[in-house]
Amino acid sequence: MAAGHSALLLDGAVRDWVFIPLTLAIVLMKLLTQYMHQLFNAPPPNNKDLKEIREMQALTRAGRLRGFGRFIPETSFKMRKEYFAGEKGLFSQKAVTRSPQEAMATDPSVMVDMMKKNLTGMVPQLGMGMVVNFFFQGFVIGKVPFPLSPRFKPMLQRGIDLASLDVSYFTSLSYYILLLFGLRGAFSLVFREEMVDETAMMQRQMNPMAANPMGVDMDAAFKAEKAALGQVEHEWELESAEERAVEVLRRQLKAKKL
Amino acid sequence: MSELELEEVERSLRNAKGVPAADKLIKYLRLVRELHVRDSPTVARYGNILLRHYKSHLSEEELWLVHEQVAVAALDAHALPFAASVIKAINRRFPDSVRARRLQGMYFEAAGDFPRAEEMYRDVLATHPNNEMALKRMVSLERSRGNPAAAIEALRRYLDTFGNDKDGWEELAELYLEVLNYRQAAYCYEELIMMNPGNSSFYTRYADVLYTIGGATNYKTARSYYAKAIELTAGGSLRALFGVLACAAHITDKVALQDARSRAQIELPEASTQALLRIYRTHAPDKLPFVEPLLAKLAAGQPGAQ
Numbered sequence: 001m002a003a004g005h006s007a008l009l010l011d012g013a014v015r016d017w018v019f020i021p022l023t024l025a026i027v028l029m030k031l032l033t034q035y036m037h038q039l040f041n042a043p044p045p046n047n048k049d050l051k052e053i054r055e056m057q058a059l060t061r062a063g064r065l066r067g068f069g070r071f072i073p074e075t076s077f078k079m080r081k082e083y084f085a086g087e088k089g090l091f092s093q094k095a096v097t098r099s100p101q102e103a104m105a106t107d108p109s110v111m112v113d114m115m116k117k118n119l120t121g122m123v124p125q126l127g128m129g130m131v132v133n134f135f136f137q138g139f140v141i142g143k144v145p146f147p148l149s150p151r152f153k154p155m156l157q158r159g160i161d162l163a164s165l166d167v168s169y170f171t172s173l174s175y176y177i178l179l180l181f182g183l184r185g186a187f188s189l190v191f192r193e194e195m196v197d198e199t200a201m202m203q204r205q206m207n208p209m210a211a212n213p214m215g216v217d218m219d220a221a222f223k224a225e226k227a228a229l230g231q232v233e234h235e236w237e238l239e240s241a242e243e244r245a246v247e248v249l250r251r252q253l254k255a256k257k258l
Numbered sequence: 259m260s261e262l263e264l265e266e267v268e269r270s271l272r273n274a275k276g277v278p279a280a281d282k283l284i285k286y287l288r289l290v291r292e293l294h295v296r297d298s299p300t301v302a303r304y305g306n307i308l309l310r311h312y313k314s315h316l317s318e319e320e321l322w323l324v325h326e327q328v329a330v331a332a333l334d335a336h337a338l339p340f341a342a343s344v345i346k347a348i349n350r351r352f353p354d355s356v357r358a359r360r361l362q363g364m365y366f367e368a369a370g371d372f373p374r375a376e377e378m379y380r381d382v383l384a385t386h387p388n389n390e391m392a393l394k395r396m397v398s399l400e401r402s403r404g405n406p407a408a409a410i411e412a413l414r415r416y417l418d419t420f421g422n423d424k425d426g427w428e429e430l431a432e433l434y435l436e437v438l439n440y441r442q443a444a445y446c447y448e449e450l451i452m453m454n455p456g457n458s459s460f461y462t463r464y465a466d467v468l469y470t471i472g473g474a475t476n477y478k479t480a481r482s483y484y485a486k487a488i489e490l491t492a493g494g495s496l497r498a499l500f501g502v503l504a505c506a507a508h509i510t511d512k513v514a515l516q517d518a519r520s521r522a523q524i525e526l527p528e529a530s531t532q533a534l535l536r537i538y539r540t541h542a543p544d545k546l547p548f549v550e551p552l553l554a555k556l557a558a559g560q561p562g563a564q
Binding site for chain 2: 049050053054057058060061064065068069071072073076237238239240241242243244245246248249250252253
């Protein structure tokens with residue numbers, strides 16, 4: 001297809017009433033999303049309960065007791081073991097920390113949080129998609145200044161099914177999608193704070209469980225740690241400390257006079 | 259490496275005529291932050307210069323980090339008016355930040371206005387009950403009030419939740435020693451030994467506490483821990499060497515020469531004495547006349563000699 005031969009003349013009204021309003025609408029929507037995101041995310045996710053922290057830290061402590069308990073005397077070791085893994089020990093009680101599934105079922109705020117995230121992410125996008133579909137459908141609004149292979153047709157000419165149309169023309173719907181994802185870079189220059197990341201947001205929507213890596217099944221962790229502690233026999237590392245000390249001193253004394 | 263760098267920067271700052279260069283000041287403060295050096299008067303002086311002359315040389319983030327650092331240093335150096343001005347600037351920039359309010363509380367502490375400081379921290383804790391900084395400030399607040407019992411209570415509550423805080427356990431051990439509660443202090447040192455099994459000073463201090471509690475078992479355990487400290491320091495810890503001798507003087511039961519362990523127990527005091535004598539001979543020969551009779555007494559089994 002020779003360029004001059006089939007050049008399409010686009011009406012100036014398309015530029016004034018489709019191209020410019022569409023661009024404006026997308027930029028404004030992005031701004032709105034950004035501010036909504038900031039608004040909803042204002043309280044930092046520091047809502048961990050003291051008791052939950054305590055349980056996490058207790059697990060670490062118990063792990064350390066298993067690893068380095070040989071450095072303290074046996075009675076002290078047994079006392080701690082009893083505290084963690086005894087009949088009435090910490091790990092025999094039910095954990096306060098709830099698994100994410102449980103938290104979701106019982107705590108409405110988790111659901112609300114997720115709703116908010118969806119609200120800021122998905123709803124404006126859907127709405128915009130509908131608006132664009134309704135008002136700006138079926139316009140060819142521009143031409144990329146370079147030739148493209150026919151494979152780009154579904155990407156650039158969404159909404160128009162014209163086999164004879166040159167691939168380098170793009171339609172309003174494709175332009176919308178292009179801007180939607182392409183503006184992120186430009187926006188991140190303007191906003192110093194973290195931008196709403198669409199890709200991350202989509203990931204979150206695909207897999208809400210993976211989005212919350214802090215969710216640990218504390219009860220299972222308690223059980224495992226209790227069993228592991230029960231296995232450990234105390235072997236005092238300092239049983240032979242005196243021998244080694246004597247050896248060290250002897251070697252020192254034998255060595256050159258300081 | 260970095261310490262050497264810090265020294266170098268500090269030297270060049272000291273030798274600078276007039277107002278030192280901005281990049282040197284920034285580098286110095288950054289190194290102090292990274293290495294956790296506590297040289298408050300110097301930090302406050304150079305921070306003052308930096309904030310007065312070269313504010314624009316710092317990026318937004320670092321500018322406020324420096325503000326915080328300089329504010330704490332100024333409080334530590336008791337330069338209260340200067341600290342107040344810096345903290346005011348921070349408060350203007352971050353009106354509802356918890357970190358800013360901690361600084362305010364610390365200012366009240368430094369100024370001796372404990373009730374207002376406490377009010378400040380309680381305020382923070384009401385909204386952020388798991389704020390470590392505020393919880394720890396409460397401990398230090400009670401300590402400066404001269405109320406170790408309350409400080410212990412606050413610190414225990416803190417450690418019950420944040421049981422992996424090494425500095426917290428160290429502080430608690432000291433507090434317990436202050437109120438002569440040796441058993442609890444021993445517990446803290448056990449916790450510290452587990453956190454850092456390579457640090458000889460915890461072994462020595464733990465042994466000290468055990469020795470102070472007394473009793474045949476504790477003397478023996480203390481001896482083991484002194485021995486471990488000797489092993490870790492390659493015989494360089496005088497406290498551990500003396501400790502072994504003091505414990506040996508208390509342990510009266512006879513050990514038969516059966517195995518390697520009991521032989522070591524018999525030989526250890528003698529070896530420690532030799533080591534001590536050698537160290538004194540090389541490093542402090544003038545003290546030998548005092549040390550020799552002391553060691554002789556200890557060897558003869560008179561613990562009171564020390």
